[in-house]
Amino acid sequence: YQASLVDKAASMLGLHERDDKEALKNYLRQSGTKSGQIDPEQTRWCAAFVNSTLAQSGITPTGSNVAASYMNWGELKAASEVAAGDVLVKEGHVGLSTGQTRMVNGRLQMQMLGGNQSNRVTNNNWVDADTIQVRRAREQDYDPEVLEEIKRNEMSEKAVVALQQRQQQSGAVVQEPSSTVPGDNLSQNQQRPSPEQQRLQRDQQRQQSR
Secondary structure (H helix, E strand, O other): OHHHHHHHHOOOOOOEOOOOOOHHHHHHHHHOOOHOOOOOOOOOHHHHHHHHHHHHHEEEOOOOOOOOHHHHHEEEHHHHHOOOOOOEEEOOEEEEEEEEEEOOOOOOEEEEEEEEEOOOEEEEEEEEEEEEEEEEOOOOEOOOOHHHHHHHHOOOOHHEEEEHHHHHHHOOOOOOOOOOOOOOOOOOOOOOOOOHHHHHHHHHHHHOOO
């Protein structure tokens, strides 16, 4: 589910705080917090961008315009566990992990998607893992209805996987749906008589009955 946060934020990629101010302000306002009531051209808005993305996805944000507020949010994860939708935070800046990582000169780097990066929304910001915290939403950070939906989806996915495993273990083969017309009892090796053959059969039956 967290990956959907990246999709949500990515829908704003390229928007500039001056050239696209109204579109950005509308997006930030959807956080439902005071942090969304700002002018992105006048105020640092990276935290407001994360707040809005989380809130629109049914996750409670910090509601603060201070990036460092996310250092006490959710739960801390090891850099090796980073996943799409995790919050990446350091003093002065916060954004979202795209889930992409790379090694540069032996150092792990993570791709950050966020606002107020070169005054716009971008995903070309690579940060060293040893300079940043990876934070992930806890169950209590989710809206109850969203959490229930997530759990239902997870149960459905587990059920499908379990069924597939049982079929593999038993050697069961999934049957292709039959193309036989309902009510048609002819076997696959039988063919329906042509109209001409049907006429000849009727003539023969009439002659035999005489």
